[in-house]
Amino acid sequence: MSIRVRSRRNLLTASAIAAALSLAAVTPALAGTGTAHTTRGAARAASAATAQGDPRDVTQRVADFYGSYIDSVWDNEDPAAAANAEALRAFYLSAAAQKKVAAFEAKEHADGILFAQNVPVKWKVVYTGSGAGHATSQVTLTWSDGKDAEVSKIDVQSDLKTHKITDLKQAG
Structure with missing residues (x-):
């Protein structure tokens, strides 16, 4: 060559x-x-870099709901965002939970999913137990960046059969 x-x-x-x-x-x-x-x-x-999920895991479904819901309310200038947030509520929450959220919102003039008037910058969901056909998860919402960031917690109950969120309440 x-x-x-x-x-x-x-x-x-x-x-x-x-x-x-x-x-x-x-x-x-x-x-x-x-x-x-x-x-x-x-x-x-x-x-x-990585994400995964399992639609059979009720805690994962709570995480999926909160992630999608927060994305929708964060992007409030997108015309589809409000409709998407409502559709997510209808899909992931039982009828009774939807009524409870609506009652909270009417009384408190705040978002009944986040229990706040603003949108968190981060969220985390942890399984906390199960029994009597339900699983419980705790959602931690972080409201700012930094070492002294404010956080709030929400206890979420899900039906193990339907996978629907049946109750949400602020954790103490």
Whole structure:
């Protein structure tokens, strides 16, 4: 093989490797999962890199509901957001829970899912027990960033058969 062909092949190989490495570096950034230059950014990217769920798990369904609901009320300038929030309530909450939420909202003039007038920046759901055909979860809402961020907690009861949320109440 001549030196000219070998040099051309090496140049093409080096170019292909450089292009692949550039693409590998840019693709995660475009997807929002790239490595950030700050510790907080890196932690956020790492936590957003994976997600999973199981529609049979009532605690997972509570997490799915709160995640979707918070996304909808957060994006309040999107014309579809309010309709989506209402549709989520209708799908995830039992009829009795929907009535209880509506009564809270009429009395307190606040969101009966979040028990607040504003929208949290973070949420977490933890299984806390089950019995008598129901499972309980606790939702922790974080209202700001930083080490002294305010949090509130909501106890959520779900029916194990229907997977519907049957009760929500502020945790003490």
